[in-house]
Amino acid sequence: MRAPSFNLLSWLIAIAALLALPWLVTSDYYVNIASQVVIAAILALSLNLLIGFGGMISLGHAAYLGVAAYLSIYLTAHAGFGHLAGALIAIGATTVLAMLFGYLALRASGLGFLMITLALGQILWGVAYRWASLTGGDNGLGGLKRPHPFGLNLMDPAIFYYFALAFFGIALWCIARFVQSALGQSLQGTRDQPRRMRALGYNVWLIQWLSFVFAGFWGSVAGLLYAYYHQFVSPQTLHLTTSAETLLMVIAGGTGTLLGPVVGAALVVILKNVVSAYITRWLILLGVIFVVIVLFMPEGLVPGITRWVRSLRSRPRADKAADTPSIAKDSAR
Amino acid sequence: MTTPVLEVTGLYRFFGGLPAVRDVSMRIPAGERRLLLGPNGAGKTTFFNLIAGDFPPSQGEIRIFGQNVTRKSANQRTHLGMARTYQIITLFSKNTLLHNVVISLVGLREIRFNPWSDLRRQTPLWDEARATLALVGLEHLADRTVAETSYGERRRLEIAMALAQKPKLLLLDEPLAGLSADERQDVQRLLQSIPRDVTIVMIEHDMDVALAFADVITVMQHGQVVVEGSRADVVADPRTREVYLGH
Ligand SMILES: Nc1ncnc2c1ncn2[C@@H]1O[C@H](COP(=O)(O)OP(=O)(O)OP(=O)(O)O)[C@@H](O)[C@H]1O
Ligand SMILES: [Mg+2]
Numbered sequence: 001m002r003a004p005s006f007n008l009l010s011w012l013i014a015i016a017a018l019l020a021l022p023w024l025v026t027s028d029y030y031v032n033i034a035s036q037v038v039i040a041a042i043l044a045l046s047l048n049l050l051i052g053f054g055g056m057i058s059l060g061h062a063a064y065l066g067v068a069a070y071l072s073i074y075l076t077a078h079a080g081f082g083h084l085a086g087a088l089i090a091i092g093a094t095t096v097l098a099m100l101f102g103y104l105a106l107r108a109s110g111l112g113f114l115m116i117t118l119a120l121g122q123i124l125w126g127v128a129y130r131w132a133s134l135t136g137g138d139n140g141l142g143g144l145k146r147p148h149p150f151g152l153n154l155m156d157p158a159i160f161y162y163f164a165l166a167f168f169g170i171a172l173w174c175i176a177r178f179v180q181s182a183l184g185q186s187l188q189g190t191r192d193q194p195r196r197m198r199a200l201g202y203n204v205w206l207i208q209w210l211s212f213v214f215a216g217f218w219g220s221v222a223g224l225l226y227a228y229y230h231q232f233v234s235p236q237t238l239h240l241t242t243s244a245e246t247l248l249m250v251i252a253g254g255t256g257t258l259l260g261p262v263v264g265a266a267l268v269v270i271l272k273n274v275v276s277a278y279i280t281r282w283l284i285l286l287g288v289i290f291v292v293i294v295l296f297m298p299e300g301l302v303p304g305i306t307r308w309v310r311s312l313r314s315r316p317r318a319d320k321a322a323d324t325p326s327i328a329k330d331s332a333r
Numbered sequence: 334m335t336t337p338v339l340e341v342t343g344l345y346r347f348f349g350g351l352p353a354v355r356d357v358s359m360r361i362p363a364g365e366r367r368l369l370l371g372p373n374g375a376g377k378t379t380f381f382n383l384i385a386g387d388f389p390p391s392q393g394e395i396r397i398f399g400q401n402v403t404r405k406s407a408n409q410r411t412h413l414g415m416a417r418t419y420q421i422i423t424l425f426s427k428n429t430l431l432h433n434v435v436i437s438l439v440g441l442r443e444i445r446f447n448p449w450s451d452l453r454r455q456t457p458l459w460d461e462a463r464a465t466l467a468l469v470g471l472e473h474l475a476d477r478t479v480a481e482t483s484y485g486e487r488r489r490l491e492i493a494m495a496l497a498q499k500p501k502l503l504l505l506d507e508p509l510a511g512l513s514a515d516e517r518q519d520v521q522r523l524l525q526s527i528p529r530d531v532t533i534v535m536i537e538h539d540m541d542v543a544l545a546f547a548d549v550i551t552v553m554q555h556g557q558v559v560v561e562g563s564r565a566d567v568v569a570d571p572r573t574r575e576v577y578l579g580h
Binding site: 177178180181189195196197199200201 | 385386387406407408411412416417419423425426427436439440445446447448449450452453455494498
């Protein structure tokens, strides 16, 4: 067990580092990458609710990113809505979409769930691609100007970074609270023992659906920030590759942990931006790194490194390891 | 006449054409200790699964506390005041024993939909869970994970999770299976101490335990009820010997 003071200290250091980042990296290029990491982290955090805490592997999470981005750009840049109204409608409508998609996908579980989320995501991609009069088709949809909330100039990279970081902080806080709440704990119960949960009086379907909608909501918040950041969205945003990339962030960082998806998001976004400048086949490198992580830390970077640090620390007292009681074989489920 | 706690009429359940439960009818009045006996594969667990609502019957009707629950989901039935244990242990193995019991308590409370308040801070729930563990003699292991406990301890945790819900109808599927003689006695004593207003249906192979516990015994074979009656009647019945003792 780690001492709580250590935990608090590491949190304070992390927060200080995140706040000081624009001064630390100085160049706008890196500040922008940090903004992208923060946005991707919100998306990965929300997907991890399904994968890590719910045991529901979705390959369609780009839907919420893309739909919220399309809607906010369309509404504000092409339909004459104000920024706030556009943002609220985009998030609201995308959350309603998550209600519908959750309803459809949760008719199945396991592989069936994965296939339905994948199919629904690809339908959206097809719609964005084909419905050119509304979405600009292959050319995508642009023309959005970043808003000026409270007189902040979001065109300034550092200010935009703080803006996105604020949303990230709120998302992390809400998701952390959710995970420790009765509902969040129930979700983890349905992941481990759905049958037992039903027998204990839990409506497993409802718990999964509510969590699905919650995840979709945070996905749409990421989508709104994505739209503000890029001021542009194309069918690529809705494509399976975006969903798969997000899944990769979650798995590489560590499912079922809060920080894993954040670390995974940083890894993927940094590789994508920085490494791709030097190596054209950056995807291959990403693939290699992913395989290495899966081979050596199958539970992901964050739990893997935690385990590794602990074993390093306890090595001098190796004799202590033997004092755990003999662990009975976990009986058949 | 008061309504029976459990009333089952003409219950069938087929698995791929084979009947695991075949035309079973049963009436269990309040407070009764009912025992289900029968050889392996007789359909006892399947019968429990039907009552609990794991899957619907192919035919027939199930009433709990007078309510027709045949089409109700498992979780709805639990909210009526029914709890069960599993023959194959079904616990949250990475969590502590205390946590397991808390999950059981939360299942019946409104708080289960709360997405915001930290469950760890719901002190009354944790206190109650601790008290329930004490009831089955597991208080000293409260903070161990299930993976770190012995089989006998897990069996008792199964019972604790069911008791935590303060059920009026309790279904116990071989609660003594695989326990040592000492553990058996402990669990038997625990079961004896359950107040009489709780109706208990228990599946058990051990004849001695069974006879000490039961008011009424139902013997099943091939998915059907073969004999039903008081202890003396069932023991004296030649069909019991044929089906069960001779097995
Ligand atoms: N989910 C299922 N799918 C298919 N067949 C099943 C299923 N559950 C039970 N069966 C079959 O139904 C029959 C009755 O099984 P059941 O588990 O109810 O017996 P039991 O009386 O509890 O036996 P035991 O004493 O071994 O626990 C068996 O032949 C079993 O193989
Ligand atoms: Mg059985």
